[in-house]
Amino acid sequence: MTDTNSKPPLDPHLKALENEAIYIFREVAAEFQNPVMLYSVGKDSSVLLHLARKAFYPGPVPFPLLHIDTGWKFKEMIAFRDKIVSDYELDLISYTNPRGSAENITPFNHPRYTDIMKTEALRTALDKGGYDAAFGGARRDEEASRAKERIYSFRTANHSWDPRNQRAELWSIYNGDIFKGESVRAFPLSNWTELDIWQYIKAEDIPIVPLYYAQQRPFVERDGTIILAEDQRLELAPGEVVQEDYIRFRTLGCFPLTGGVRSTADDIDQVITEIQSARTSERQGRAIDKDKAGSMELKKREGYF
């Protein structure tokens, strides 16, 4: 008798990461009453979703996906999201903070755009659902304040994160005990690096938003950042010219806040090669981290992922 599948086995490195992530998914699903998975449509979310499907096979993913839609995501992200949800028969909850349209809060006109449309929206959506656990795709290698994040990250009843008051985490024994109103954010990808994510996407043939691959795309350059000029939501500043070149994105978020890179890497092998020779981190194009040193930590304390 032989294994009945032609796909080559994962290399031991990725297999170990996969096993760990599946273990975490199953622990949370078994211990919490009402978990939810934060789904941002990005590559890490795609890997997270793939792992969730693996963890619970042959059963369905036993919790809904929650997407915080600011209304300013790349169009291709939303199209991709809807296709994945229908292909895999998932339960998706999309939430947009009504203050966005009510108060006309946009990435261009409001200094607290991210706080309101992402952090506040997330808190509200979690409260509405009464979730006691939320999976996220954060990795410890992404950003300095995440290096000390636990696999089970404890949050108070108002979703805040206190770096000095996190529970000790030994071996792979996670403490999921909480009081009513409190919650845990669980991070199955904690020990993955950006390269691991890409190699896993390749090995497992996981679909991702095409924006990660280079293509000729229209864009404007704003303060040295390449902003996709894909639709009328982008208002051109005086003197700004729409250019066109081969660009791709290393991370995906709100299109006016996510910088692209010039690249011709149009398939997964080229993307992996490019990442290995990259001298800047993937978050380099993200405005959110750059406000001031420690800005991610501040956002996390307030309840951002």
Next chain:
Amino acid sequence: MSVAEKISQAELQSEIQSAALPAAKNSIPLRFITCGSVDDGKSTLIGRLLWDTKAVFDDQVGAIEKLSDKHENGVGSLEFANLLDGLQAEQEQGITIDVAYRYFSTPNRSFIVADTPGHAQYTKNMVTGASTADLAVLLIDARSGILEQTRRHANVVSLMGIKQVILVINKIDLIDYDQTRFDEISEQFKTLAEAFNFTSITTIPTSAIKGENVAFTARENMPWYEGKTLLETLELAPKSTPRSMGFRFPVQRISRPDESFRGYQGTIAAGSIKPGDPVTILPSGQQANVSKIVTFDLVRNAGVHGDAVTLVLDRQIDISRGDMIVSNDDQPSLEFSYQAQIIALTEHGIQPGKQYWLKSNTRKQYVSVDVAETLNLETGLWETAEKIELNDLSKVQLNFTNRIAFDTYQNNKTTGSFILIDPDTNNTIAGGMITQAIDNVKSITPNTPNASTTITMPSDIAEEFYRSEFYQKYQDSIESNDS
């Protein structure tokens, strides 16, 4: 885009295309812990490892340079230590207060470093980092040599079951690359380490700040050192593997998508399994055969240690989360009481007699803790103790009201470890390792082992018996005889 830009773009592209894709890493990531104090240059050492393996990006250096200016430390524009101090609060205080995990890799291997602070009061962080580590890097300042702290670190590392140790003798440049001194410290350490069960000890002279013997050799300054660099040593270090033993499968979750399927989901903690293998379910003792090993990719013909799988059995049995599916031969202990070593992780310590939740992998049940001895880390001796305070390492007896399955920590870290949770706060208050099962039945007649008879009785009556005052008194008298 100007012509020049287009050309350089094209050049970059051809470079990218010509670079072959590296082969996938053929090994499991090595996890290690670093022990030492800020003064020994620990953060600098890790920063150097990250820098020399190109795990640091230019924009991160930019953010770090900004911070360094603020501190006016004047050590230069790039301070390796600043790569590590992740949290703002800590940066302001200039000390690392918690475990941080760092990632770097070489073409051959990936590494996960648990960066833990070296201050004595932070033993709990070291224990946390050590719990998942395959190897420990102990760091000392060549000028001060072996300190009391070094012994403490070696002791904790050894208690946590780490068998491989690398002693990095740092700041070797500050003692003029003195070989005699290096040899002296190495010898001292080897003598000290005799008390612990290390299987491998390597000593390396380094200057982390200059990058000598970290990722690159330094023959010029240290012609006398012919050993490997730290990075080479880490690349070659074997992954710690659990002792070969019977099958262990703590059940995480029951999968029952419809009437046609019932599977038990979990990760294989030891041994291997194939369809047809007979198994026992603990604690109930029921038996069955494995009929299928299911994964997303395929129905497999075998599962080994580390695999996250779903097992299907050949008959309907009542199994719930927290049960353990094990091989019929070579089973774990199944007892009411165990001896264990624990470390207290919160300032409230551990109250003798109080009921705590014990979580061991997937099982959670109430336990009470009797304290026996606490380790004096200054002297390395175990001393009689009545209570357990923060950072204490103690020998205790765990008493359960139901039988629970454990292996010893020495035999299997997964099925021999646990945490204690305070039901009043839900906080994790201790981590622990099983050292020995206490065989209740046998110990009733401890002084006449040859005349012992096996008592069999229904489990509910047995439980009642174990709870009886008569039995408790017997236990107490046995303990006082032992000590």
